Amino acid sequence: ANYKTSKSVLAGLDQEMPGIEGSFTLKTMSKFYEDPMERAAYKKAVDIATQRILATIYRMRLDESADTSCDPPRCISERLSDQRSPQHRERAAEAATKSVVLLQNDGILPFNRSVVKKLAVVGMAANAPIVDPFYYAYMGGGSGTVFPGSVVTPLQGITKRAAKEGIEVISAVTFDIPQVLQVALEADVVIVVDAVSSTEGLDRDSEVAPRHLANNLQTLAGAELYRTLHEARRRVVVLLQTPGAVLMPWRRSVNAALNLFLAGEETGTAWANILFGDxxxxxxxxxxxxxTAEDAIKPNPAPSFAYEEGLFTSYRNPLAKAAFPFGHGLSYTRFSFGPAAAVAGEGCSASVACARLSVTNVGDHPGAEVVQAYLEFESAKDTPARILRGFYKTRVLKPGEAEEAFFAFSRRDLSIYVVGPGWTMQDDVKVHFGSSSSDIRQVLQLRQSQTTCSSETCH
Known part of the structure; x- marks a missing residue:
C-alpha cells in the first residue's frame, strides 16, 4: 500500500507492491512530473532502483535458474519452491497452541475421559477446506493471505487426539439447527467451532448478515443455535477463530469458550492440545x-473519518463495558502474586525504575502466567486511569513452583505526552500488577526518590 508513488520513488522506494504491471513506468508516472527537471530526477531514481533490484537478483543467483524460459515478471511458478519442514510445522503448532485464550470455563475443561465418552464437533468451520471463502477460517483475507499446502482442521485435530483417549467423535459440519441438534443429543459434550474473519478495506460491521464469513462482529453460528443447545441441556464448548473482537451475547449459555486469532495450518492441533490438557x-x-456493539468503536462508511477517542479506547475507556477485558486469559491452574517491591542494582542500571514480585503456581496443573503492569499517573490530567507499560511471562511452572517477575521501566514508560514539552516524566506513579486489566493483584507506589537514574537514562 503506497500513498504517493511519485514522492516515494524519489525518496528511495525500489519497488511498489503488489506490483501491478505498468504502475511504476515512466509513461504511467509522467503525469505527476510536468516539470522536465522533476521528470529527469524521476528517471534517475528509477535507474537506481532498478540497479538495486538487479543486484539482489544476481547476488541470490536467481538469474541462474535451470528454467530460463519464463519472461519476468511472469515467472511465479518457476521461482517458487517449498521451504517447509517438519520442524516448521512443529513451530507453527507450538505458536498456535500458546496463542489459545481460555475465555471462560466452568470446569468442563480439560476433558476427562472418565466423564466424556463421546464428543460432537459441529459448525461450518469445523472441517473447512482451504478454499475461498473458507480459508478465512485459518487466516485473514487481502494482500496478506497465505495459502498453506495443507491444514489440520479442528475436526481432524480433535478426532486424532480423542482416539488416544478412547473417546468417540461424531460431527455435523453445519450450523443447521435440526442437524446439529440430532448429533448433539448423542454426545456427552458438544464442541461448536465458530468463526469470523476480515479482509482489507472494510470495517467489521455488526450489521452484516450473521452467516457472512468475513468482516463481521457477529460469529457464524448465531445466538439461536446456542440457545437451542442450552435448552436441550447440552454441555457446550465453543472454539472461536477470529481476527479480533467479536460479540458473544450467548456466552452465559455455554460451559466454556476459547478464542484463537486465525492461527493457520496447525489450528486443529492447537485446539486438541488445549482441550485434552496436553x-x-x-x-x-x-x-x-x-x-455489546455499543461498547465498540462504531464502523463508518465514509472514506474519511476523524477518530477522536485518543487514548480512551478498550480498557482505557471507563465507559466501555467488557464481556472479556483486555489482558484476560484463564488457565487450568491458579497463580498467586506476592508483594511487589521497587528494586535497584544489578539488572536495573539501564532503567529509570525497576520492580519485582513473586508468581507462584498454587493450582494442580503446570502452567505459565503473564503478569501485566499498568501504570497510573496520579497527577496527570486527561490521561486514562491505567496504561499498560510492561508484562512478564513466566516459564511453565509446576504446581507449587514460583518465579520472580522482573519489570524494568524506562523514562518513556514513566512519562506521559504533553503538547508542547513532549514526553514528560511523572514524579508519582502507581504500578498495578494484574493477570488482566481488570484483575489487579498487587499495587506498588513509585516515587521520584525510588528511581535509579543514570546520566544516560534521566537526561
Whole structure:
C-alpha cells in the first residue's frame, strides 16, 4: 500500500507492491512530473532502483535458474519452491497452541475421559477446506493471505487426539439447527467451532448478515443455535477463530469458550492440545471483547473519518463495558502474586525504575502466567486511569513452583505526552500488577526518590 508513488520513488522506494504491471513506468508516472527537471530526477531514481533490484537478483543467483524460459515478471511458478519442514510445522503448532485464550470455563475443561465418552464437533468451520471463502477460517483475507499446502482442521485435530483417549467423535459440519441438534443429543459434550474473519478495506460491521464469513462482529453460528443447545441441556464448548473482537451475547449459555486469532495450518492441533490438557492455556487477549456493539468503536462508511477517542479506547475507556477485558486469559491452574517491591542494582542500571514480585503456581496443573503492569499517573490530567507499560511471562511452572517477575521501566514508560514539552516524566506513579486489566493483584507506589537514574537514562 503506497500513498504517493511519485514522492516515494524519489525518496528511495525500489519497488511498489503488489506490483501491478505498468504502475511504476515512466509513461504511467509522467503525469505527476510536468516539470522536465522533476521528470529527469524521476528517471534517475528509477535507474537506481532498478540497479538495486538487479543486484539482489544476481547476488541470490536467481538469474541462474535451470528454467530460463519464463519472461519476468511472469515467472511465479518457476521461482517458487517449498521451504517447509517438519520442524516448521512443529513451530507453527507450538505458536498456535500458546496463542489459545481460555475465555471462560466452568470446569468442563480439560476433558476427562472418565466423564466424556463421546464428543460432537459441529459448525461450518469445523472441517473447512482451504478454499475461498473458507480459508478465512485459518487466516485473514487481502494482500496478506497465505495459502498453506495443507491444514489440520479442528475436526481432524480433535478426532486424532480423542482416539488416544478412547473417546468417540461424531460431527455435523453445519450450523443447521435440526442437524446439529440430532448429533448433539448423542454426545456427552458438544464442541461448536465458530468463526469470523476480515479482509482489507472494510470495517467489521455488526450489521452484516450473521452467516457472512468475513468482516463481521457477529460469529457464524448465531445466538439461536446456542440457545437451542442450552435448552436441550447440552454441555457446550465453543472454539472461536477470529481476527479480533467479536460479540458473544450467548456466552452465559455455554460451559466454556476459547478464542484463537486465525492461527493457520496447525489450528486443529492447537485446539486438541488445549482441550485434552496436553498444554494449559496461556494466551491473553491483546484487545477487549465488548459486551455489546455499543461498547465498540462504531464502523463508518465514509472514506474519511476523524477518530477522536485518543487514548480512551478498550480498557482505557471507563465507559466501555467488557464481556472479556483486555489482558484476560484463564488457565487450568491458579497463580498467586506476592508483594511487589521497587528494586535497584544489578539488572536495573539501564532503567529509570525497576520492580519485582513473586508468581507462584498454587493450582494442580503446570502452567505459565503473564503478569501485566499498568501504570497510573496520579497527577496527570486527561490521561486514562491505567496504561499498560510492561508484562512478564513466566516459564511453565509446576504446581507449587514460583518465579520472580522482573519489570524494568524506562523514562518513556514513566512519562506521559504533553503538547508542547513532549514526553514528560511523572514524579508519582502507581504500578498495578494484574493477570488482566481488570484483575489487579498487587499495587506498588513509585516515587521520584525510588528511581535509579543514570546520566544516560534521566537526561
Amino acid at each position: 498444554v494449559s492455556p496461556e494466551g491473553k487477549l491483546p484487545i477487549m471483547f465488548p459486551d
